[in-house]
Amino acid sequence: MSILFSLSIVLISISIFLSCWRLIQGPTVFDRVLGFDSLSISVIAGIIIVSVLWKTSLYIDAILIFSLFGFLGSLSFCFYLSKSYPESNDE
């Protein structure tokens, strides 16, 4: 049983690391927004695994709040960028 949880924690750690890579290195601002979105989803998966590991159901509110703030963050970034990002006309 515990080896399944260890494997899940390793996979979620890899996904959080790669999302941070995309968030730092992304060529445009939209790639960074996408990396932030995937980072928030990976953190939600980590909260789920921790809550299963500790056998508590307290953190379901934290899951709801994290998903709400991730969604609102990427949505407000897109609303701001649609007003202010310059239109590139190469190619």
Added chain:
Amino acid sequence: MSNWSELLGACLVLLGSVFVCLGVLGVWRFPDLFCRAHALTKSMTLGIVLNLIGMWVYLSDHEIGLKLVIAIVFQFLTIPIASHIIDLVSLQKNIYQFKSDDLNEQ
């Protein structure tokens, strides 16, 4: 009896984290924003919903059922909408799109 439900829940959580990791691998590796958003949307929605169902099966708690249903519906609503809006704005702003000719130039 409860041992089997715990085993099923742990397997569902592991399957969900495999799908989340595959989605992030696509976000890390693909050459273009649209490919990245495609990988993120499908794979990570499935992965996070499998994670939540596995948590429900593992805990087998009556009180968190309604909140878990709300969380699952919320994931199904928010992840595709956020990715679609990112794609829509980046298509309006005419950013880089990957074509197969770019492979030959390198």
